[in-house]
Amino acid sequence: MSQGALDGRGAEIGVIGGSGFYAFLDDVTEVTVNTPYGEPSDALFVGEIAGRRVAFLPRHGRTHRLPPHRINYRANLWALRSLGVRQVLGPCAVGGLTAEYGPGTLLVPDQLVDRTKGRQQSFYDGETRPDGQQSNVVHVSFADPYCPSGREVVLAAARDHGWDAVDGGTMCVIEGPRFSTRAESRWHAAQGWSVVGMTGHPEAILARELELCYTSVNLVTDLDAGAEVGEGVSHAEVLEVFAENIGRLRDVLFDVVGRLPKDRDCLCPTALLGQDPGIALP
Numbered sequence: 001m002s003q004g005a006l007d008g009r010g011a012e013i014g015v016i017g018g019s020g021f022y023a024f025l026d027d028v029t030e031v032t033v034n035t036p037y038g039e040p041s042d043a044l045f046v047g048e049i050a051g052r053r054v055a056f057l058p059r060h061g062r063t064h065r066l067p068p069h070r071i072n073y074r075a076n077l078w079a080l081r082s083l084g085v086r087q088v089l090g091p092c093a094v095g096g097l098t099a100e101y102g103p104g105t106l107l108v109p110d111q112l113v114d115r116t117k118g119r120q121q122s123f124y125d126g127e128t129r130p131d132g133q134q135s136n137v138v139h140v141s142f143a144d145p146y147c148p149s150g151r152e153v154v155l156a157a158a159r160d161h162g163w164d165a166v167d168g169g170t171m172c173v174i175e176g177p178r179f180s181t182r183a184e185s186r187w188h189a190a191q192g193w194s195v196v197g198m199t200g201h202p203e204a205i206l207a208r209e210l211e212l213c214y215t216s217v218n219l220v221t222d223l224d225a226g227a228e229v230g231e232g233v234s235h236a237e238v239l240e241v242f243a244e245n246i247g248r249l250r251d252v253l254f255d256v257v258g259r260l261p262k263d264r265d266c267l268c269p270t271a272l273l274g275q276d277p278g279i280a281l282p
C-alpha cells in the first residue's frame with residue numbers, strides 16, 4: 001500500500017505502547033486496520049512528531065482488556081506495516097532481576113530469552129490464511145534480535161535527557177499473566193539475565209519477519225520476586241515509579257522519533273533476503 005493510497009493515514013514509525021504516549025497530541029487520526037491474522041489490539045492512532053508520521057498502537061487495547069498471552073502480536077505488526085511503518089519502538093514495563101536494576105532504570109536490551117508457551121510466533125507457518133494465501137517455510141536470523149541503529153538512537157536520546165540508560169542486557173519473556181515464583185526468578189537471575197517481562201516476545205521476531213526495525217525499551221517498575229530485598233516495594237510505590245517515569249519515557253521516545261534514520265542502513269530490511277515467503281508483505 002503506498003502512502004498516497006493511505007489518504008493521509010500513513011506512518012513511517014510505529015510505537016507499541018499505552019495511551020499515555022499519544023493522548024495529548026493535537027491532531028491524531030484513529031485508523032482501523034484489519035489483517036489476514038485478525039484484529040490488532042485496537043485502532044491505530046496516527047499523528048505527527050518532529051515532522052515524522054507516527055502510528056501508536058496500545059498493546060493491551062485502550063482499556064487494557066488484553067492480557068499479554070492474549071495479544072494478537074501478528075495482527076499488530078502486520079497492521080503497522082500496512083500503514084507504511086518500517087521502524088518500531090516497543091516500550092514495555094519490566095521487573096528487574098537484580099537489585100542493580102531498581103525501579104526507574106531504563107534498559108535497552110540487546111538480547112532476549114523466550115520462555116513463553118504456545119504463542120503464534122511466525123507469519124510463515126505454512127497455514128492457509130482466510131484470504132487463500134499460503135506461506136512458504138522461512139527461517140529468519142534472530143541472533144541479534146534488535147535493530148542496532150534504533151538502540152543507538154534510544155541510548156543517545158536518553159542520555160541527552162539526563163537518563164543514563166543501561167546499554168544492553170537480556171530480557172527474559174515469560175508467558176504470564178502470573179508473575180514468576182521466587183525459584184523461577186532466582187533461576188532467571190542466575191543465568192545472568194537482566195529483566196523479566198511478558199510482551200517482548202514474539203513482538204521482536206514478528207517485526208524481523210516483516211523486515212521492520214524493532215527496538216525494545218524497558219522501564220523497570222519493580223524488582224522481581226527473587227531480587228527483592230526485605231519486604232520489597234509496595235504496589236503503591238510501583239505505581240508511583242511508573243507515573244513518575246512514563247512522562248520522561250514519552251519525552252525520550254518523542255525525541256527518538258525525530259532522530260531515527262530516514263533511510264535505514266541496518267540489516268533489518270534484508271531479513272528475508274534469498275528466501276521467498278510466498279505471501280506478499282503489505
Ligand SMILES: [Zn+2]
Nearest residue numbers: 147213266268
Ligand atoms: Zn534496523
